[in-house]
Amino acid sequence: MRQLKAAGFEVNHDTNLVSDVVIINTCGFINDAKEESINTILYWSDLRKEGKIDQLYVMGCLSERYKEELQAEIPEADGFFGVNDLNGLLQTLNAPFRKELLSERIITTPSHYAYLKISEGCDHQCAFCAIPSIRGKNISKPVEDLVKETEFLASNGVKEIMLIAQDLTWYGLDLYGKKYLAQLLEKLSQVNGIEWIRLHYAYPLKFPMEVLDVMKNNPKICKYIDIPLQHINNRILKSMKRGLSGDDTRKLIETIRKKVPGIAIRTSLIVGYPGETAEEFNELKLFVKEARFERLGVFTYSHEEKTPAYKLADDVRPAVKARRAEQLMTMQQQISEDINAALHGQIIRVILDRKEDNTWIGRTEFDSPEVDNEVIIAMDEGIHAKSQLQTGKFVQVRVTGSDMYDLFGVIIE
Numbered sequence: 292m293r294q295l296k297a298a299g300f301e302v303n304h305d306t307n308l309v310s311d312v313v314i315i316n317t318c319g320f321i322n323d324a325k326e327e328s329i330n331t332i333l334y335w336s337d338l339r340k341e342g343k344i345d346q347l348y349v350m351g352c353l354s355e356r357y358k359e360e361l362q363a364e365i366p367e368a369d370g371f372f373g374v375n376d377l378n379g380l381l382q383t384l385n386a387p388f389r390k391e392l393l394s395e396r397i398i399t400t401p402s403h404y405a406y407l408k409i410s411e412g413c414d415h416q417c418a419f420c421a422i423p424s425i426r427g428k429n430i431s432k433p434v435e436d437l438v439k440e441t442e443f444l445a446s447n448g449v450k451e452i453m454l455i456a457q458d459l460t461w462y463g464l465d466l467y468g469k470k471y472l473a474q475l476l477e478k479l480s481q482v483n484g485i486e487w488i489r490l491h492y493a494y495p496l497k498f499p500m501e502v503l504d505v506m507k508n509n510p511k512i513c514k515y516i517d518i519p520l521q522h523i524n525n526r527i528l529k530s531m532k533r534g535l536s537g538d539d540t541r542k543l544i545e546t547i548r549k550k551v552p553g554i555a556i557r558t559s560l561i562v563g564y565p566g567e568t569a570e571e572f573n574e575l576k577l578f579v580k581e582a583r584f585e586r587l588g589v590f591t592y593s594h595e596e597k598t599p600a601y602k603l604a605d606d607v608r609p610a611v612k613a614r615r616a617e618q619l620m621t622m623q624q625q626i627s628e629d630i631n632a633a634l635h636g637q638i639i640r641v642i643l644d645r646k647e648d649n650t651w652i653g654r655t656e657f658d659s660p661e662v663d664n665e666v667i668i669a670m671d672e673g674i675h676a677k678s679q680l681q682t683g684k685f686v687q688v689r690v691t692g693s694d695m696y697d698l699f700g701v702i703i704e
Contacts, residue, residue: 292399293392294388294389297386297389298386300384300386302397304399305399309338309343311345312344312345312347312384313338313339313344313346313347314349314380315328315332315335315349316350316351317331317332317349317350317351317353317354318351318352318353319354319355319356319421319425320421320422320425320593320595321593322593325353328351328353329353332349332361332365336365336367336368337367339368339369340367346369347368347369348368348369348370348383349361349365349368349371349372350371350372350373351373351374352426354372354373356424356425358373369383370383374426394436394439394443395440395443396440396447401645401660401682402448402449403448403449403450403642403682404450404452404453405444405451405452405453406453407437407441407452407454407479408432408455408456409437409454409456409472410430410431410432410456410457410458410459411429412427412429413428413457413458413461414429414458414461414464415494415496415532415534416532416599417521417533418531418532418598418600419561419592419593419595419600420595420598421597422457423457429456429457429458429461429464429465430465431463431464431466431471433466434463434474437475437478437479438479438482441479441482445483446484448683449485450484450485450487450642450685451486451489452487452488452489453491453659454479454489454490454491455491455492458492459494460493460494460498460502461494463475472502473499473501473504473505476488476506476509477505477509480509480512487511487513487642487656488511488512488513489656490512490513490515490516490517491517491659492517493516493517493518494518494519495518495519495520495533495535495539495540495543496533498543500550503546503551504550506551506554507550507551507552513656514551514553514554514555515554515656515657515658516547516557517557517586517659518543518547518557518558519558519559520540520558520560521560522561522564523574523575524571524575525537526566527566527571528540530565530566530603531561531564531600537574537578541578541582544556555585555656555657555658556584557584557585557586557588557659557662557663558586558587558588559588559589559590560575560579560588560590561590561591562575562589562590562591562592562612562616563591563592563609563612563616564592564600565592565594565600565603565605565606565607566603566604566606572615576618576622579619580626583626584626585627585657586658586663587619587626589623591609591612591613591615592605592607592612627664627696628693628694628695631693631697632693634690634693634698635692635693636689636690637690638687638689638690638703639688639690639698639700640655640685640687640688641653641654641655641668641686641688641700642683642684642685643682643684643686644660644665645682646680646682650667650668650670651668651680652665652666653665653668653686653688654666664698665697665698666688666697666698666700667697667698667699668686668688668702669701670702687703688700688702688703689701
């Protein structure tokens with residue numbers, strides 16, 4: 292988007308505005324995401340056929356993975372470009388590639404937070420995952436480039452950055468000969484204007500423990516980590532090629548909680564993996580009950596082509612997968628409700644995300660945008676309603692109530 296704007300294009304993001312040129316960035320990982328991508332392409336291809344737009348291009352994971360099939364099925368699109376073919380797309384649009392703009396961004400999130408991708412690709416070979424075949428091996432961005440990008444974000448009002456990658460914990464191994472995430476965090480925390488740094492997508496195998504020391508001692512690093520565990524049963528973990536056992540997983544969680552007291556752990560789990568028995572699922576249920584994750588997402592297994600697990604029989608019926616996912620989320624709702632109830636009366640730091648009528652919606656350091664809990668702050672006609680509250684401002688909130696996913700509170704002096 293930044294490259295196109297520099298070339299003189301007027302760029303709009305994620306709208307239904309009819310434009311001369313439409314570019315769709317796709318996901319090609321799991322069935323739901325692929326379906327959403329295809330439906331979006333079909334919607335705009337119909338407008339292309341009707342002459343309501345001049346050019347239609349598709350890029351990203353789906354076109355990387357299924358380029359030939361898409362070209363055959365959707366001839367209305369003027370071109371398909373893979374995940375690493377930015378230059379090809381720019382050339383097609385007669386837009387020169389400008390290396391000096393790589394650290395600059397058009398921010399598509401609300402202006403006070405942004406996602407920072409620190410590496411691309413993955414060196415792991417999980418049996419259910421197609422990402423390595425789409426994105427390739429892990430390639431880290433140099434620390435100095437990430438600091439420069441973060442400085443640019445901060446200069447544009449960003450106060451919170453979410454570090455993302457296919458695997459955060461492998462960061463720097465290719466550039467510096469060792470895992471370098473802890474050092475990167477220290478560098479990024481020195482950028483003026485950045486107040487929260489959040490970690491997403493940390494692979495549990497050979498987790499770099501020095502990251503936990505930085506998290507404990509550096510107030511800018513949120514006591515929050517997203518660490519997808521996928522399952523707890525030994526047979527399934529081995530079939531998934533996760534590289535660690537159920538006991539390894541339990542010990543890692545224990546270590547994380549011991550080293551960073553009060554941390555919020557977000558994880559994701561897969562139900563309905565090929566051959567998952569009722570007993571193996573019950574083991575997973577018991578694990579969720581014991582671990583009491585602060586945040587949890589559950590996915591039903593998606594049978595993906597060109598993955599090792601694709602050779603296995605996808606033998607858990609869709610209805611069973613859905614029922615198992617629902618059971619886990621029902622358990623998690625009660626866990627979340629209990630955790631929230633324990634915060635009643637406490638004072639917490641909240642970043643304000645948006646205002647809806649006479650209510651402000653914010654988040655704690657334990658919550659990432661869109662996927663986690665929110666703090667609902669009701670305003671009255673008193674001093675706070677007239678004060679200089681604005682999106683991105685940090686405030687102190689006393690918790691007055693809660694439900695299973697949200698906190699309710701009032702701003703204090």
